[in-house]
Amino acid sequence: MASPEAHGDFDVDVDRDQGRDPDNDNDDDGFGGPYRNFNRDDPPNSRLFLMVNKATKYRQLWDLFEQFGEIQDIRVLKDRDTQESKGLAYVKFSKASQACRAMEELNGKKLRDGKPMKILIAQSRTSHTNRDLEDAELTRIFVMIPKNFTENDLTSNFEEFGEIEYCNVLRDKSTGESKGYGYVRFMRPSQAALAIENSDRRFRAILAEPKYRLNPNPQGDWHQPPESMHANFGYDPCFQGVPPIFKNMGPKTLPLPHFDDFGCHPGPPLSNLTSDDSLDFSRWLSVTMDPCITREQLTALFGLIPGLDFCDAQKDVINSCRLGYVRYNNPASAIYAKEKLNQFEYPPGSPMMIHFAKDVEAATSGENPLRLMALQLVTAQVMAEVSSHFTDRAQPGRGQMVQPQMMQSTQQTRHANGDFETSFTTARLPPKQPLAPMNTPMKERLFVVCSSSAPPPPEALTNAFCRFGNLIEIYMLPSKSYGYAKYADESSAKAAIEALHGQEVCGVRLKVLPADPPKEEARKRKHTV
DNA sequence: CGACGGGACGC
DNA sequence: CGACGGGACGC
Numbered sequence: 325m326a327s328p329e330a331h332g333d334f335d336v337d338v339d340r341d342q343g344r345d346p347d348n349d350n351d352d353d354g355f356g357g358p359y360r361n362f363n364r365d366d367p368p369n370s371r372l373f374l375m376v377n378k379a380t381k382y383r384q385l386w387d388l389f390e391q392f393g394e395i396q397d398i399r400v401l402k403d404r405d406t407q408e409s410k411g412l413a414y415v416k417f418s419k420a421s422q423a424c425r426a427m428e429e430l431n432g433k434k435l436r437d438g439k440p441m442k443i444l445i446a447q448s449r450t451s452h453t454n455r456d457l458e459d460a461e462l463t464r465i466f467v468m469i470p471k472n473f474t475e476n477d478l479t480s481n482f483e484e485f486g487e488i489e490y491c492n493v494l495r496d497k498s499t500g501e502s503k504g505y506g507y508v509r510f511m512r513p514s515q516a517a518l519a520i521e522n523s524d525r526r527f528r529a530i531l532a533e534p535k536y537r538l539n540p541n542p543q544g545d546w547h548q549p550p551e552s553m554h555a556n557f558g559y560d561p562c563f564q565g566v567p568p569i570f571k572n573m574g575p576k577t578l579p580l581p582h583f584d585d586f587g588c589h590p591g592p593p594l595s596n597l598t599s600d601d602s603l604d605f606s607r608w609l610s611v612t613m614d615p616c617i618t619r620e621q622l623t624a625l626f627g628l629i630p631g632l633d634f635c636d637a638q639k640d641v642i643n644s645c646r647l648g649y650v651r652y653n654n655p656a657s658a659i660y661a662k663e664k665l666n667q668f669e670y671p672p673g674s675p676m677m678i679h680f681a682k683d684v685e686a687a688t689s690g691e692n693p694l695r696l697m698a699l700q701l702v703t704a705q706v707m708a709e710v711s712s713h714f715t716d717r718a719q720p721g722r723g724q725m726v727q728p729q730m731m732q733s734t735q736q737t738r739h740a741n742g743d744f745e746t747s748f749t750t751a752r753l754p755p756k757q758p759l760a761p762m763n764t765p766m767k768e769r770l771f772v773v774c775s776s777s778a779p780p781p782p783e784a785l786t787n788a789f790c791r792f793g794n795l796i797e798i799y800m801l802p803s804k805s806y807g808y809a810k811y812a813d814e815s816s817a818k819a820a821i822e823a824l825h826g827q828e829v830c831g832v833r834l835k836v837l838p839a840d841p842p843k844e845e846a847r848k849r850k851h852t853v
Numbered sequence: 854c855g856a857c858g859g860g861a862c863g864c
Numbered sequence: 865c866g867a868c869g870g871g872a873c874g875c
Contacts, residue, residue: 773866806866
């Protein structure tokens with residue numbers, strides 16, 4: 325954006341209006357003229373306030389601060405009449421983590437031979453307070469978490485952003501049940517900022533307000549969030565080690581043989597099927613699946629079928645999916661696993677694709693005797709166990725759980741060759757595309773209405789709406805049958821309407837229309853002071 | 854040590 | 865028909 329050159333030889337009081345064509349307002353701040361000030365601290369805490377010596381020049385600050393990130397603006401304040409520097413400056417970064425790190429590294433450092441400079445997070449114009457932020461207010465984040473998340477889960481999810489001082493899970497005092505919230509205290513503000521910027525967006529990480537500033541609501545009680553808020557975590561397979569659906573299913577861990585170990589793993593011999601060494605390779609399956617599925621989950625799932633003796637999951641960097649390898653101690657179990665679990669949607673909308681590791685599918689399909697033996701061998705009781713895990717959970721207190729929909733909602737089409745193709749939607753969709761970063765400016769918003777009052781699971785909606793690119797977010801309003809999809813690109817949004825309007829996702833018919841402008845924002849802008 | 858030209862919707 | 869999301873800590 326800005327650069328030292330853009331401001332020529334100015335080394336003082338930089339005004340971005342200078343030299344601008346007033347008819348060509350290409351500012352991306354969405355505010356014209358005097359309203360620009362309100363965007364100065366976006367994102368929050370991305371602007372520094374400096375006390376420097378009066379000799380410090382614009383260019384000097386630029387050269388010093390640019391190593392910490394993308395500088396958007398630097399202003400050195402000067403006396404209106406005398407044009408003398410006031411020894412005060414603002415440095416605006418594009419990210420709070422950059423500003424914080426610059427502050428951490430440079431606060432107290434001397435410029436040339438002058439006094440040490442003092443660096444603070446700039447107070448935003450709209451903050452209505454003149455108090456400076458302390459580090460304690462910049463190092464603790466508040467996050468939403470699944471109900472069964474522990475402090476250790478918090479640690480393992482947030483330690484990548486920096487050194488953690490402690491983690492807290494809020495629990496009910498009498499029952500000990502998690503409230504679905506947690507705190508993470510980092511050692512440094514930049515680490516908390518990195519967590520807010522880069523952690524899984526389902527954590528909804530924000531800076532925690534200091535405890536002493538929190539106020540009770542008018543009833544004098546602490547505000548409790550509605551239960552529906554946790555719905556996403558109930559569904560969410562990507563979130564942690566073992567989601568509810570996989571709990572208590574199959575073995576949790578398996579020995580990891582060497583990768584070149586293609587020999588038989590010693591397992592319980594299957595009496596009525598003698599392993600044929602020439603068919604040994606048919607014990608191996610490859611699984612292409614959603615990257616959120618872990619080895620542990622894959623093990624639990626494929627462990628439902630007896631004879632699992634190897635399971636691993638690796639990142640497929642090229643296709644940005646996850647590749648699983650599964651081996652059974654007999655070909656029958658492998659065939660059965662493929663038969664029963666292929667196209668299983670986990671998360672909903674992401675069918676896993678199972679293939680034999682070698683190209684032997686032709687040999688094991690159709691009336692192949694081995695296949696028939698396998699189907700007899702693996703009993704109906706095992707199958708009943710599989711399906712019970714997918715239907716049991718529809719009941720108490722967890723009525724929103726996804727399993728029943730997952731099994732019923734898929735559309736099956738039989739191809740000429742006899743294969744089934746399973747899809748969670750009637751729409752014809754291009755391949756999955758990555759979501760746009762959360763802070764991407766929204767260009768188009770869609771209004772999404774569901775035919776039934778129970779909308780499809782969020783993963784399925786995201787899966788469908790992401791395929792046109794530039795999807796920022798899609799959400800349904802709690803206990804409503806409508807929601808909004810935000811796109812960072814108009815043509816992506818247009819393509820989503822074309823492909824998805826009138827189609828079904830998980831058995832729910834959708835209307836997809838351009839959304840009216842948000843009512844609240846219009847009001848806000850009107851009354852902004 | 855120390856805070857950002859001033860201004861502020863529009864029926 | 866179907867219009868605008870959710871957040872807090874016993875001291």
